[in-house]
Amino acid sequence: MLNIKGIWKSFGGLMALRHISVDVKEGDIKALIGPNGAGKTTLLNIISGIYQPDKGEVFFLGRNISNLPSTKIARKGISRTFQHVELFGNMTVLENIMVGRYVKTKAGFFSSGLKMPYVMKEEKEIQRKSEEILEYINLAQRNDELASNLPIGEQRILEIGRALATEPRLLLLDEPAAGLNIRETRNLGEIIRKIRKELRITIVLVEHDMELVMRISDSITVLNFGEVIAEGTPLEVQKNREVIVAYLGEEEEIQRGYNAHT
Amino acid sequence: MKKGDSLVFFIFIFLIGLLPVLSGSTYIMTVGVFAGINALVAIGLCILMGYAGQISLGQAGFYGIGAYVSAVLSLHFGLPVVVSLILAMVVAAMVAVILAVPALRLKGHYLAVATLGFGEIIYIILNEWGPGGPSGFGDIPHFSLLGYTITSTTGYFYLIWGLVAVVMIFSLNLIHSRTGRALRAIHDSELASNAMGLDVVELKIKVFILSAVYASLAGGLYAHYITFISPSSFSLFYSILVLMMVIVGGITNLWGAIIGAVVITVLPELLRRFEEFDVLVYGLILTLSLMFFRKGLVPILVEKIKKLRGLAVVKH
Amino acid sequence: MKKVRKNFLVVCVVVLSIFLMFVNAYAKEPYKIGALFAVTGAASFLGEPEKNTAIMLQEQINKDGGINGHPLEIIIEDTKSDETQAVLSAKKLLEKDNVLVIIGPSTTGESMALVPIMNNAKTPLISCAAGAPITQPVKERYWIFKTPQYDLSAVEAIYTYMKNKGIDKVGIITISTGFGDAGKKALHEMAPKYGITIVSDERYGPKDSDMTTQLTKIKASGAQAVINWSVGPGQVIVTKNWQALKMGIPLYQSHGWGSKKNIELAGKAAEGVIAPLGRLVVWDKIPDKHPQKALLKKYTQDYEARYKSEPGTFGGHAYDSIMMVAEALKKAGPDKKMIRDYLETKIQKWPGTGGIFNMSPGDHCGLDKDAFEMVVVNNGDWEILK
Amino acid sequence: MLTVFLQFLFSGLTVGSVYALVGIGFNIIYNATSIINLAQGEFVVIGGLLMWFFTESLKLPFLLSAVLTILSAGLIGLLMERLTIKPLKNADLLLMIMITIAVSIVLRGILMFNFGKDPYVYPPFTEGEPLSIYGAIIQQQTLWVIGITGLCIILLFLFFNKTIVGKAMLACAVNPTAAKLVGINVSRMVMLSFILSAVVGAIGGMAITPISLMEYDKGPMLAVKGFCAAIMGGLGSNRGAVIGGFIIGILESMTAGYIHSGLKDAVALVILLLILFFKPAGIFVSKTMLQLRKF
DSSP: OEEEEEEEEEETTEEEEEEEEEEEOTTOEEEEEOSTTSSHHHHHHHHTTSSOOSEEEEEETTEEOTTSOHHHHHHTTEEEOOSSOOOOTTSBHHHHHHHHGGGGOOOOHHHHHHTOHHHHHHHHHHHHHHHHHHHHTTOGGGTTSBGGGSOHHHHHHHHHHHHHHTOOSEEEEESTTTTOOHHHHHHHHHHHHHHHHHHOOEEEEEOSOHHHHHHHOSEEEEEETTEEEEEEOHHHHHHOHHHHHHHTTSOHHHHHHHHHHO | OOHHHHHHHHHHHHHHHHHHHHHOOHHHHHHHHHHHHHHHHHHHHHIIIIITOOOOSOHHHHHHHHHHHHHHHHHHSOOOHHHHHHHHHHHHHHHHHHHHHHHTTSOHHHHHHHHHHHHHHHHHHHHHHSTTGGGOBOOOOOOEETTEEOOSHHHHHHHHHHHHHHHHHHHHHHHTSHHHHHHHHHHHOHHHHHHTTOOHHHHHHHHHHHHHHHHHHHHHHHHHHHOOBOGGGGSHHHHHHHHHHHHHHOTTOHHHHHHHHHHHHHHHHHGGGGGGGHHHHHHHHHHHHHHHSTTOHHHHHHHHHHHHHHHHHHHO | OHHHHHHHHHHHHHHHHHHHHHHHHHSOOOEEEEEEEOOSSTTHHHHHHHHHHHHHHHHHHHHTTTBTTBOEEEEEEEOTTOHHHHHHHHHHHHHTSOOSOEEOOSSHHHHHHHHHHHHHHTOOEEEOOOOGGGTOSGGGOTTEEEOSOOHHHHHHHHHHHHHHHTOOEEEEEEESSHHHHHHHHHHHHHTGGGTOEEEEEEEEOTTOSOOHHHHHHHHHTTOSEEEEEOOTHHHHHHHHHHHHTTOOSOEEEOGGGOOHHHHHHHGGGGTTOEEEEETTTTGGGSOTTSTTHHHHHHHHHHHHHHHSSOOHHHHHHHHHHHHHHHHHHHHHOSOHHHHHHHHHHHOOSEEOSSSEEOOBTTBSSOOOGGGEEEEEEETTEEEEOO | OHHHHHHHHHHHHHHHHHHHHHHHHHHHHHHHHSOOOTTHHHHHHHHHHHHHIIIIISOOOHHHHHHHHHHHHHHHHHHHIIIIIGGGTTOOHHHHHHHHHHHHHHHHHHHHHHHOSSOBOOOOSSOSOOEEETTEEEOHHHHHHHHHHHHHHHHHHHHHHHSHHHHHHHHHHHOHHHHHHTTOOHHHHHHHHHHHHHHHHHHHHHHHHHHHOBOTTOHHHHHHHHHHHHHHHOTTOHHHHHHHHHHHHHHHHHIIIIIOGGGHHHHHHHHHHHHHHHSTTOSSSOHHHHHHSOO
């Protein structure tokens, strides 16, 4: 479904990605892991069109999307969340989801101002659908609150809900568990699995929480210093020597998380 | 429009209808006419700033384009005023596109200066090449529709506030629609808006055009009401005045634009008794109101009402 | 105790009001006239002396017993040099104050914006601005008059003088406001009639700080003289730049130059600058038997005593307007139509500060180029050229 | 030909140096607060008018007058900050900018009340014949203006790059929270920036008044031009403001000289717009620097 072929990217003199190739199968949950600064978020930003690669190509459903702007990529069916939550803070929870419906609706500038009948109909549809999504992610009771007033855990869930509203084929999650406690992380894992199973959306996940990664992902790609050092199922990756070396001497916390699982 | 807006709208229409009956003086009506003209420009700027997050110091340019184009077309080319007004709005929209495409890539202060520069360029063009040059020109025909010409101030009062009402309905509908949500989203986070597939650039340009069209409509009405125009009415000073209206009224609420326009238009009239000191008093009132009503008059009012309601609920 | 004091107050107020009512009954009802001056804004150089003049004249007239026993009340509004404000102020004067006549506004643009309003309200307007379209075509300006000389007259005075000096190629430099624009148009319009060619036509903004570039261009164009048409600091800067550049050709200024303040600001640079000025600024240099002499002397001396500055040409416009209205009120009574008719037909050989007025149904200004004297700056003072 | 060209150039330099000084004034406050202080033009007017007041009205000696003018301007800057900016901690940036406009109206009102509407002038710093270079004439005061502009730039450079206080001020701009964490008194730095910027403005006013005269309402025009200069060079960069100021001044003069004087302001603005369209952060500021700041 998603084929990344030989991506290079540098910022100034800093080489962030060198010759990265990753394939994501339809219906998989793919995790990207690696120490801080390994280039995971950069890769995600390239897929979603926030950065353009220096060299190499990204194919989505067989089409080359490497040089499209993020808006166009979003409309092709790739939606995402952000490492530092990027909600529309001055809008309510429901409105955040409704914005997500933008690409799937088409009321125009003038017809909206004139409030044509079909606009009203569409508006009701947007509202119904958005409320449905809020139910789905268990945030329905919050719908009138300002997004910025939610606790971080719910903000992260809301961001996923907003991404779902665009009805994506591929969902990119950038550290969805950062800042969440154990219970919230569990809940998050459930939701991600539910999305894959019930909505048949392919998921690419960047995450530091090894327990979560190992529990929900189907395959894992490990990056270090902008290069792929290992790839495979959770079990395979855990046994990979290079991965262990890369993580040793890294943050204690990650080490502990890794050990805890084995 | 939402429920709350509908109620406010009803009161608003009621007031417009009532004022001429109550005041009975064309002096107050004249103040009302200018307040209405300013309100049209302010509503456009309010959408642009409060909802799309783009600043403009060049509204006077579009206001001037509206006035000059409509005046010249109706005076020198004999077009019916309604046609010339519409053509003026079309011209303003086209100029807005030409300006918006490169300018809206700029942010913050840079965008402010780019629009300021645009406004000044229009002003210089009017001064240098406009009919009558810096002295301006007169004998602009009055507004007429279907053979009926409006000459009385009361007539203009109803015409202009009627248009304000129409523009207000259109704008309120717009900001509570898919497009309006998208605009507020862009204001909050451009990054996320892009990732949601919103046409950020296209929407910004459209709103910019909308604000230009409102301003040019106001300019055209101004020209046909006052029948004499000169470039000095379309200088940077006016752009800043409109900005002041929007901020004083409250940038986050469209009604704020109308309230701001009325307050800023009426204030100098109330300060007449201060004669020489009026500039000083005006400045002081502005400074203090900006400092103490930071969010703008209307949003603060809304908050107060909500609080009162909350208290009422608790009591019951 | 408190109650007593309160009662006492009430009694006082009642007595005082009755007393005031009697006083009012003695004095006749005041004649109200309105005045619109650009006291602030870009044209405040006009509005300031005009306003001062109006206040001074009101006092003088009322001290002398008013007009036929009626006190004169001049209600002054600031138009902020802006057409919108002028319209608002005019409406206020007409509606709220019910004035009989309006004096002003100070600029041509503002006056033009008021033409339809005054015609509608059937109220006379005596503008203090110079633009010819204010009173022409007279048919459509039934209620409109003006006291300042035409710009064309000032230009004619300059060109006549130049002709005598053998100058036929000039470079002009004008301020990019209504004042400079009017002058520019008049300079172009009159040039062919006097066989003068304008070889260079330059401009500057009202707040510009250096005009060396424009003057250098004029110098290079082979002009035999420079004419600067402006008011405010611009004319002083041009004068200073003209001197610094040692241009070697004479500098002419417009009638806006007519203030001692300009000589003071320009210092030595002002020496030799020539301008067409109304007799008001050179009143002490005209012969005693001149019909304007007496009133010019009185006006200037009164003004200087009161405001410690000179009235200048522009204060004079207000003087002429108000005096005309005062005379019309006295002779024709407080009726708008009668006042208008009086102004149109009875202001004949009427000496004012701007010249000798001759109003007629065909001319609502009534001044020509003889209203000006060519004046040169010599040793920091004015000197009339022959 | 050369003479004429040089004459245009000198005129441009005279005008440009004023724009540059106003532009620097903008930068000083912008660098500490991200605010564009639109009362900057009034500081220049205050400098010119107070200098007139001390030298011509009170007949004080030149140097004493200059010192008094600078002190008073600094005091006005301080008052402005303490009375209007400080009470509004963390308010919306746009609101702050509107307040500076409101303050500029108040300042204009006060100036009009005290000085009236007439222009003022005092003799140049040094009396004497203008200098002639290849036949082109340059007034001595123009050299003073350019010299003072240069001196201000050098002093400000040293201040911001070599002194602790200067560096601390810059830090406030980039990240006020971080600056607070490392123990910088942000509030005091903001105050200092207003004082400094008022002083720079006033110095500019003192220097140009003998050339261009000074009246109470010259401020807005100066502010607009100075703002354009600062933006052209890239907000925050003093070098940029100076070069921007001179570019605008020279462009105006050359347009007036070689095209037409009626278009001089328009051409300068068109070029400013073109520069912004191709280099959205001005000449001396990179796009990444721009992204670091909200405005």
